[in-house]
Amino acid sequence: MDPKEIIAKLQLLTGQFAEELQKQSTEQAIRDLQAAFLSKKGKIGELQKSLGQLSPDQRKDVGQAFNTAKQAITQSVADAIDGLVKRAEDVYLSEYFDVTLPGRAGAKGSMHPISIVMYDIVDVFTSMGFDVAQGPEVETDEFNFAKLNFPDDHPARDMQDTLFVEEGKILLRTHMSPVQIRSMMARPLPIQIVAPGAVFRRDDDPTHSPMFFQIEGLLVDKGVHFGHLKGVLNTFIHQIFGADVQMRVRPSFFPFTEPSVEVDIQCIYCKGEGCRLCSQTGWIEILGAGMVDPNVLEGVGIDSEIYSGFAFGLGVDRVAMLKYEGISSIKLFYENDPRFLERFRR
Numbered sequence: 001m002d003p004k005e006i007i008a009k010l011q012l013l014t015g016q017f018a019e020e021l022q023k024q025s026t027e028q029a030i031r032d033l034q035a036a037f038l039s040k041k042g043k044i045g046e047l048q049k050s051l052g053q054l055s056p057d058q059r060k061d062v063g064q065a066f067n068t069a070k071q072a073i074t075q076s077v078a079d080a081i082d083g084l085v086k087r088a089e090d091v092y093l094s095e096y097f098d099v100t101l102p103g104r105a106g107a108k109g110s111m112h113p114i115s116i117v118m119y120d121i122v123d124v125f126t127s128m129g130f131d132v133a134q135g136p137e138v139e140t141d142e143f144n145f146a147k148l149n150f151p152d153d154h155p156a157r158d159m160q161d162t163l164f165v166e167e168g169k170i171l172l173r174t175h176m177s178p179v180q181i182r183s184m185m186a187r188p189l190p191i192q193i194v195a196p197g198a199v200f201r202r203d204d205d206p207t208h209s210p211m212f213f214q215i216e217g218l219l220v221d222k223g224v225h226f227g228h229l230k231g232v233l234n235t236f237i238h239q240i241f242g243a244d245v246q247m248r249v250r251p252s253f254f255p256f257t258e259p260s261v262e263v264d265i266q267c268i269y270c271k272g273e274g275c276r277l278c279s280q281t282g283w284i285e286i287l288g289a290g291m292v293d294p295n296v297l298e299g300v301g302i303d304s305e306i307y308s309g310f311a312f313g314l315g316v317d318r319v320a321m322l323k324y325e326g327i328s329s330i331k332l333f334y335e336n337d338p339r340f341l342e343r344f345r346r
């Protein structure tokens with residue numbers, strides 16, 4: 001045979017191999033087919049023996065053609081076996097798993113009850129024209145106490161209540177009232193803000209958490225009087241607890257307001273009849289308020305002869321516990337047990 005004839009035969013055998021390979025359905029059959037062509041006694045193996053009759057020059061070229069053909073066959077064998085494995089996996093998966101079944105949905109998150117109530121309350125005030133103001137959680141004694149007219153020896157400054165970062169100077173704010181001071185110093189008059197946020201105290205029992213939430217309100221303008229304060233609080237109470245819920249105002253004391261009051265709502269469980277929740281009084285305290293003390297206004301450079309204002313502060317946790325019945329401890333709000341939080345999804 002001359003070189004051309006050998007190469008033509010080689011091409012024929014390669015084509016034949018490819019055709020046969022298509023028909024094989026097991027790894028063993030593929031390996032047998034490979035041996036039938038490539039082994040010494042195989043079809044291509046036998047053909048390769050005819051190289052012996054060629055001159056060294058011719059042998060080099062034709063030998064090259066054999067190497068290329070054998071490499072191609074080896075590669076196609078590997079690909080065919082890979083394909084078989086892949087198909088076997090697909091069959092396995094479709095037998096053991098129903099790929100048409102819907103997936104299992106992950107648990108959906110929801111808003112925290114404190115956030116829900118906080119947004120609801122803030123909405124009521126923004127709809128009355130209040131702007132939302134903010135301040136830092138780490139405060140100075142100056143803003144948290146001094147500028148709010150707390151005397152130097154006021155018990156609220158005591159280590160019992162206040163968490164100090166630097167004793168007597170830097171602290172975690174114990175209430176949202178410092179945002180009143182910050183707002184009066186930073187904003188032009190008139191001022192009408194609400195400030196929602198976290199506050200901190202050294203308290204830790206079923207009804208007290210060392211961190212809880214308050215909303216502070218402040219309105220300063222010419223001619224602001226106690227009637228305005230009552231009107232705003234009445235609207236808030238009706239929007240949050242219901243139009244039929246009565247409120248009452250009792251005299252109280254806060255260093256930064258004069259006069260100061262505490263505001264109660266008619267017990268929303270017994271409607272004023274007297275029950276365990278309201279300690280048989282028919283009323284539940286929900287916030288502190290009053291007319292901004294002239295000392296506080298003067299302290300931030302506002303002329304108290306021209307301007308007056310009212311302020312109020314309420315506990316968000318308190319409102320949340322009243323709105324959602326049967327919460328035994330304020331702590332539940334801060335443990336973040338998903339079984340508890342689940343209840344408030346909406």
Ligand code: DAH
Nearest residue numbers: 175257288289290311312313
């Ligand atoms: N800052 C007071 C507290 O945390 C709450 C408060 C009472 C705020 C009366 C006020 C107010 O603005 O007028 O106990």
